[in-house]
Amino acid sequence: MIQGIFYARFFPKEGTKIVAQSPPGCIVPVPGGSGSTSTAAKPPLLDFSVLQEYIIPRESFRNRYITVADPEGKYFVLGFPVSIPSPRYDRNEFIFNFGLVVESDVDQVPYERVVRRLAVTFAEMEKQSGYLSQDVDGGGSVGGSGGGAGGVGGGEHHARRPIESLLEIIKEDLNNYGECMIPVDDANTINMKLFPHHPTPSDVKGWHVPVAKMRFADIVDPTWDLTLQRVVAYIDGVSDVRRIAFLADVSFELTVLALRHLLYYDTILLLDMFFFGACYAPRPGIHEFIANVGGMVDECANYVCVGARATTTTTTSSSGQGGAGGGGGRGIGDGDDDDDDDDGTESTDDGESNAAAAAAAAVHGHRVSNYMLIKLMTTFCVGKTVMEWLKGHMDAGFDVMRFIDVRRLVQFGVIKGCLYRVHKHVVSKQYLAALATGQARPVAGGDPLQKYTDGCHTFDQIITEQNLTDAEIMEKFRSFRAPAGDLTVLYR
Amino acid sequence: MGALPAAGHRAGDSGSPAATLAQLKKVKKQKVLLMGKSGSGKSSMRSIIFSNYLARDTRRLGATIDIDLSHVKFLGNLTLNLWDCGGQEAFMENYLSQQRAHVFSNVGVLIYVFDIESRDVERDLATYVNIISALVQYSREAKVFVLIHKMDLIQPMTREDVFDHRAALVRRKTAEAVAIMHKQKPEQVQQQTVPSAAGEDLSINLQLFATSIWDQSLYKAWASIIHDLVPNLSVIEAQLASLGLAIDADEILLFERTSFLVVSKWTSREGERNPYGDRFERMSNILKSWKHTCSKYTGTPRNAEQFSDFEYKMGATFSMFATKFTTNTYILVCMPPGEARFNSAKLNVAAARPWFRFLDGPVVPAQSAVGGGMSSSQVLGSTPSGYGGEGSVGAPDG
Numbered sequence: 048m049i050q051g052i053f054y055a056r057f058f059p060k061e062g063t064k065i066v067a068q069s070p071p072g073c074i075v076p077v078p079g080g081s082g083s084t085s086t087a088a089k090p091p092l093l094d095f096s097v098l099q100e101y102i103i104p105r106e107s108f109r110n111r112y113i114t115v116a117d118p119e120g121k122y123f124v125l126g127f128p129v130s131i132p133s134p135r136y137d138r139n140e141f142i143f144n145f146g147l148v149v150e151s152d153v154d155q156v157p158y159e160r161v162v163r164r165l166a167v168t169f170a171e172m173e174k175q176s177g178y179l180s181q182d183v184d185g186g187g188s189v190g191g192s193g194g195g196a197g198g199v200g201g202g203e204h205h206a207r208r209p210i211e212s213l214l215e216i217i218k219e220d221l222n223n224y225g226e227c228m229i230p231v232d233d234a235n236t237i238n239m240k241l242f243p244h245h246p247t248p249s250d251v252k253g254w255h256v257p258v259a260k261m262r263f264a265d266i267v268d269p270t271w272d273l274t275l276q277r278v279v280a281y282i283d284g285v286s287d288v289r290r291i292a293f294l295a296d297v298s299f300e301l302t303v304l305a306l307r308h309l310l311y312y313d314t315i316l317l318l319d320m321f322f323f324g325a326c327y328a329p330r331p332g333i334h335e336f337i338a339n340v341g342g343m344v345d346e347c348a349n350y351v352c353v354g355a356r357a358t359t360t361t362t363t364s365s366s367g368q369g370g371a372g373g374g375g376g377r378g379i380g381d382g383d384d385d386d387d388d389d390d391g392t393e394s395t396d397d398g399e400s401n402a403a404a405a406a407a408a409a410v411h412g413h414r415v416s417n418y419m420l421i422k423l424m425t426t427f428c429v430g431k432t433v434m435e436w437l438k439g440h441m442d443a444g445f446d447v448m449r450f451i452d453v454r455r456l457v458q459f460g461v462i463k464g465c466l467y468r469v470h471k472h473v474v475s476k477q478y479l480a481a482l483a484t485g486q487a488r489p490v491a492g493g494d495p496l497q498k499y500t501d502g503c504h505t506f507d508q509i510i511t512e513q514n515l516t517d518a519e520i521m522e523k524f525r526s527f528r529a530p531a532g533d534l535t536v537l538y539r
Numbered sequence: 540m541g542a543l544p545a546a547g548h549r550a551g552d553s554g555s556p557a558a559t560l561a562q563l564k565k566v567k568k569q570k571v572l573l574m575g576k577s578g579s580g581k582s583s584m585r586s587i588i589f590s591n592y593l594a595r596d597t598r599r600l601g602a603t604i605d606i607d608l609s610h611v612k613f614l615g616n617l618t619l620n621l622w623d624c625g626g627q628e629a630f631m632e633n634y635l636s637q638q639r640a641h642v643f644s645n646v647g648v649l650i651y652v653f654d655i656e657s658r659d660v661e662r663d664l665a666t667y668v669n670i671i672s673a674l675v676q677y678s679r680e681a682k683v684f685v686l687i688h689k690m691d692l693i694q695p696m697t698r699e700d701v702f703d704h705r706a707a708l709v710r711r712k713t714a715e716a717v718a719i720m721h722k723q724k725p726e727q728v729q730q731q732t733v734p735s736a737a738g739e740d741l742s743i744n745l746q747l748f749a750t751s752i753w754d755q756s757l758y759k760a761w762a763s764i765i766h767d768l769v770p771n772l773s774v775i776e777a778q779l780a781s782l783g784l785a786i787d788a789d790e791i792l793l794f795e796r797t798s799f800l801v802v803s804k805w806t807s808r809e810g811e812r813n814p815y816g817d818r819f820e821r822m823s824n825i826l827k828s829w830k831h832t833c834s835k836y837t838g839t840p841r842n843a844e845q846f847s848d849f850e851y852k853m854g855a856t857f858s859m860f861a862t863k864f865t866t867n868t869y870i871l872v873c874m875p876p877g878e879a880r881f882n883s884a885k886l887n888v889a890a891a892r893p894w895f896r897f898l899d900g901p902v903v904p905a906q907s908a909v910g911g912g913m914s915s916s917q918v919l920g921s922t923p924s925g926y927g928g929e930g931s932v933g934a935p936d937g
Contacts (some may be wrong), residue, residue, distance in 0.1 A: 057602065057604070057627075058627070059577060059578060059602055059627070060577055060578070060627065060628065061627055061628045061629060062625070062627025062628055062629025062630050062631075063629050064629065096632075096636075096637055097637065098634060099629065099633075100604070100605045103604060104604065104605040105605060105607070106604070130601075132601070136576070138600075138601055139579040139598075139599060139600070140601040261861070270759070420915065425674050447754070
């Protein structure tokens with residue numbers, strides 16, 4: 048919310064003064080009886096005499112965006128002091144500032160553009176026609192625009208709009224509608240909009256797996272970008288980016304772009320690929336899971352438990368082949384009940400329509416106990432693949448596959464910060480040494496895998512980029528022309 | 540006038556070297572406030588004196604926002620902490636309320652500039668009185684210089700009258716302001732001052748000058764301001780005197796390098812007869828504009844050293860030279876004609892440089908028990924004298 052908006056100007060005799068403000072009295076008290084109504088009692092938001100040296104600052108601070116906190120820390124003043132040097136002004140300069148007052152806890156980024164826009168627009172208008180300097184000392188409502196325009200528009204002979212009222216409209220419109228369009232004079236209109244600010248999305252890599260945070264099928268409409276529409280159709284929480292590009296028949300670069308777009312609006316998450324051969328280990332977040340903070344375990348149960356008729360579970364294992372079983376896991380236990388979660392764990396599988404109602408019933412029929420879920424979650428550890436983990440529990444007498452969608456359990460753990468993926472890297476001492484001395488040379492035989500042996504590349508990357516399975520890669524590395532012990536596989 | 544009580548007061552504690560040292564230190568730290576109504580020409584004169592601006596360049600200056608702090612290095616061991624205070628009403632109010640203690644404490648010198656052209660004299664004086672009150676409250680020892688500025692706008696015939704009238708007015712107002720402050724806070728004043736000197740404390744150290752950026756009057760005022768701040772002044776004067784006697788000169792002027800303000804001077808008995816009382820500031824002005832001309836023709840920056848030696852031999856009338864002396868100073872020597880005398884004087888001046896080395900760096904005066912402020916009552920250019928030729932040095936008249 049904009050608490051106040053003002054127009055300050057430097058006068059060669061009086062110094063810095065607030066010429067216009069809205070609401071009246073928000074910066075400096077309104078003089079005289081004009082404000083003798085109820086608003087007069089309201090004290091100014093901040094102490095202008097303290098802040099004035101930042102509202103019209105010394106030269107080095109001018110012509111740039113400035114934010115100042117008031118001494119009490121309640122408000123921020125966002126301003127852009129503009130100085131227009133010209134010999135036609137008294138003291139060779141015209142200095143003004145259109146500023147906003149916002150609460151100190153508000154995100155200031157959207158307002159920066161507003162402040163900049165106001166500064167630039169009015170500076171330009173001043174340069175072209177002396178719009179501000181012809182305004183008779185804050186008296187407002189003076190029809191002095193005749194300087195350059197000369198009343199071009201036939202009907203527009205009205206005295207020009209006082210800046211005070213302009214500010215009021217800007218403030219009201221931005222606060223109520225988030226945008227404004229205000230004709231200032233015949234030639235100029237101020238168009239402004241408050242845009243929510245999102246940070247630049249992180250890079251999307253070929254081996255990332257996008258997981259939807261909302262049901263795209265419901266919101267997508269034909270006006271969307273065509274590429275985006277195609278890409279969105281294949282976001283199923285299982286397929287990696289490269290596979291999505293392939294399935295959607297979209298170039299990899301465009302797919303990445305589309306996904307980053309979705310990422311920017313915080314509609315997808317990026318996870319790693321799921322393999323039964325991968326390792327996972329607990330993170331500190333596991334404590335919250337154990338303590339069942341906010342009903343986390345129940346939420347997990349809803350997400351991961353499989354119905355008794357889940358005969359398709361076996362196909363999930365095929366995803367161990369470089370995510371080949373992309374479609375395999377979908378539709379399992381995809382109960383509608385967890386779709387309303389605001390935490391973004393839900394995965395909108397496009398195949399969920401099959402027997403949704405039946406599945407919902409089935410889930411509740413076979414809910415795994417909290418104890419068991421916690422036990423499952425906490426038994427992941429470094430050096431134990433999901434397969435081994437699975438086997439351990441099977442041997443202990445709990446048929447995990449019957450009750451649990453393992454992929455979903457792992458994804459839930461990763462999203463909630465209970466688990467992290469232990470990535471697999473390979474390092475070649477020889478290659479590192481060659482890199483360090485700057486003589487890394489392409490291998491004669493053209494082994495495409497050598498470039499991955501500097502320890503900076505995960506197996507996921509090799510898998511997607513070389514289209515090999517984990518086992519195949521290991522096999523290739525074993526047959527590497529290298530001295531024994533040169534290659535090391537690292538997990539971290 | 541007002542210099543006497545302050546000097547007398549100080550004489551009490553200037554006996555020990557420690558006191559001198561403390562005083563020296565204090566002088567170095569003290570700040571110089573430059574105040575006055577907006578547009579009265581504070582920043583302009585500052586730029587001319589310290590930044591090598593030409594008078595006409597000052598038209599380009601913008602208004603000063605709030606306070607412009609600058610540390611002007613003056614000689615080796617004096618840094619002027621110059622506070623150029625924007626004179627807009629809003630700022631003035633701020634100095635007097637919000638920043639009162641910040642601005643007015645520890646002030647060495649207040650330079651207050653009046654615009655002679657100002658319409659609202661009453662209001663100007665009211666502001667001035669407020670400033671003086673604040674100054675008396677926080678820095679009792681401060682010296683006050685009042686410059687009645689823009690005198691070039693007054694008809695030359697009436698200048699003196701106008702100045703005298705205004706000066707009387709300012710003096711009266713100052714006295715009133717001080718008296719009021721004493722009445723308001725008698726206990727505080729008593730505590731701050733030596734009881735025996737309480738009677739004299741009722742006046743403050745005030746000097747008035749009529750100035751204009753378009754002639755040498757500005758240099759006169761500023762030389763006098765600077766004069767009081769220069770440490771070891773008595774040493775400089777004593778050594779200049781012995782140098783002058785040794786080389787048989789008529790007059791010696793010592794200039795600061797960038798501002799070309801007269802730091803110190805010595806005049807022989809013969810030189811005292813010079814009728815031109817304003818010759819010192821005229822020389823400042825002439826040398827400075829000459830410097831500008833040099834810079835224009837050589838294309839070097841204005842702040843660079845433009846010349847190292849300047850000789851002028853006026854046939855049988857006199858001869859003079861101005862030359863680079865120590866790192867921070869130039870020296871100008873004026874003497875009776877004669878080639879041999881001239882040449883030996885030049886050599887002797889070069890030989891005297893080591894004597895003045897202390898001008899370039901902080902050195903505590905060992906032999907001087909006399910405070911620098913003692914000689915402050917002697918104002919530049921006030922000595923009437925009859926001496927031919929010197930005043931027309933800059934103009935090649937034959």
